[in-house]
Amino acid sequence: MNAALPLDGIKVLDLSTLLPGPLATLMLAEAGADVVKLERPGRGDEMRTYDPKFGEASANYAVLNRGKRAYGVDFKDPAQRDRVLELAAEADVVMEQFRPGVADRLGLGHDAVRAVNPDVVYCSITGYGPTGPHAQRAGHDLNYLAESGLLGVVTDSTGAPGLPVTVLADIAAGTYPAVVNILLALRQRDRTGEGTHLQVSMTHNLQVLGYGYFAAHQAGAGWPKPGAEQLTGGSPRYHVYPTSDGRHIACAALEQKFWERLVQLVGLDEKFHDDAGQEEDVVTALAARFAAETSDHWRSVLDGEDVCTVVVATFDEAADAGLVDVDAPERVSAPGGDASFATLPSPVSAALRRAPGTAPYPSLAELGDASPWA
Missing domain, CATH: 3.30.1540.10 (formyl-coa transferase, domain 3)
Structure with missing residues (x-):
């Protein structure tokens, strides 16, 4: 491990699933944080079930959870919930990705965690924000892009929007704002001793991706016309x-x-x-x-x-052409096996992250009384 990584000694309790939260905590782990991930008992994170498989879980899960530890927990069981609160009391950062109010009903919301850990940095990633008419709506990346207005600005000859090239909302409006705000909150805690509840709304953060459309509207030019603006198909250039x-x-x-x-x-x-x-x-x-x-x-x-x-x-x-790196020195292995592959290149600068090497993704262990922190 590199000497004096930026997040050495930081403990992260990750209650999130799928992509936005786990990718955010992966970046924190690359910078030295100790990440403990809690998943459903038995099946674990839904991402484990995806294809193609790499060992006991999916390749997707492997690249997002390299170097973490994972434990199966039934959040609805009062005894196990209390055990989670004990872990949260030791954590510097708690990440959750439930719909608004779910963590509170489970007894694991910000107020419950803050009661046992007043200076915690508690990050909530949601689709539509904590309040408002859309807050309780289920959604995925395509829905957030559609309802933010972004999906409809580039259309084909029939006027139909196309599928986006990747999950823009999850990563650009979920993962990255979460990482930035967690780092800022930790810096603020260093200076003031106070924790923070961070609210990351993927749909609302998409407005940053549409900054030019917003600027034009605010200057009186109106909202973009599908396929008619300079960057949406209206210009031959x-x-x-x-x-x-x-x-x-x-x-x-x-x-x-x-x-x-x-x-x-x-x-x-x-x-x-x-x-x-x-x-x-x-x-x-x-x-x-x-x-x-x-x-x-x-x-x-x-x-x-x-x-x-x-x-x-x-x-x-x-x-x-060397523009997609399939031979990065960082590798992920399956638990207990020798097989490994070059993992997702990290956006964290090499000077600020773990030394290159091979680390396994976690098997789903049973959460006992012993401390799971390294």
């Missing part, structure tokens, strides 16, 4: 174009110098070089040029040129 072999070109030639070089390279008719006021016609003309040749042709034309325009890569191609 920021668009995805098909090629003749079923591949695609991602064009982001926003600046004039990039645009001028691009239209020369692709041989676009000069009457379309100035796209102002004729954006739809230029999109059509540029689409025709890209559709006339294969992706290999366009790669040979575009490579080495500063035009911010590239062939959309497959994961294999991205890995071959």
